[in-house]
Amino acid sequence: MARESTCRFAILGMLCREPMSGYDLRSAIERSVGHFWQESYGNLYPTLERMAEERLVELEPEERSPGGRVRKVYRVTAAGRTALAEWLRRPVLPHVERNELLLKLFFGARVGPADSLAQVERSRAEAEALLAALRLIDEDVRHSRKDDPEFAYWYLSIRAGLLGLEAHLRWCDEAREALERLKPATGSTKKRGAR
Incomplete structure (x- = not known):
């Protein structure tokens, strides 16, 4: 069985705390769980898009920065909270650390x-x-x-x-x-x- 990407669950957990943009998510991950978990921008943004398609997260109404740039802020949906809770209850899969x-x-x-x-x-x-x-x-x-x-x-x-x-x-x-x-x-x- 293929190992499910845990990036989505790290994102869901962070978004349960508060709505965030991709940049905010990356910063929150670095500040809070960065000593044992990291996500790259290259993984974060595509995962957010897939999760929006799956209706696990949704975009808040568009927000514009002072420079006029649209800031995409995501929030977790009820389905996302359910998916996170189900994942949290599953046993941790054994893994071999690459050192x-x-x-x-x-x-x-x-x-x-x-x-x-x-x-x-x-x-x-x-x-x-x-x-x-x-x-x-x-x-x-x-x-x-x-x-x-x-x-x-x-x-x-x-x-x-x-x-x-x-x-x-x-x-x-x-x-x-x-x-x-x-x-x-x-x-x-x-x-x-x-x-």
């Missing part, structure tokens, strides 16, 4: 520990920056949104992000130590697997 860093490390013997260590260090720096940003979001949500009825649900995703990044940083430290231990043993230029 380019782990793939590169798996084949790291082809380039040696220094290059692999550089990959780990870059990943660590990115994770530290993401963790700092997510901690700011965590602080904001816990202090300014605690009374929102959706708070407990938002907070679960924030905690998963924080704990996942903290675990990744611990793994980076272990990987660094392991790769550092391999450095002295690289006197040979012979490549493994070459016959």
